Amino acid sequence: MDKSALKKAYKESKKPMGVYSIKNNYNHKLYLGASVDPEARINRHKAELRFGSHRNAELQNAWKNGGESALEFEILDLLEQKEEVENNIEEELRLLTEMWIQKLKDGDYEIILIN
8 A cells, every 4th residue: 555545544444432531640630531532632641741731730730740650541431433423423422421420420539521
């Protein structure tokens, strides 16, 4: 395959969407987010933290004071993208996020939504 064919195949591939978390071990807050590509979203958060440009000051401070070990990144759940769901991706992610909020709400961490 040539470069343009590879690029086209990548864009057309259906990646799993899902819910991810960032656990702040300094302030006991658990940040939940949902994305059509949670792995890429986590990588974006890490890059912003490394460059000191993350929009969440608490996460940025934890990273600055404790480094990468201050935060735990995890993909909690994945959904395969299906043809019939394509028009309703936001709703599917919202429901999945709500399920995780209910599952985690009685834990030791305060839950905060992030994107």
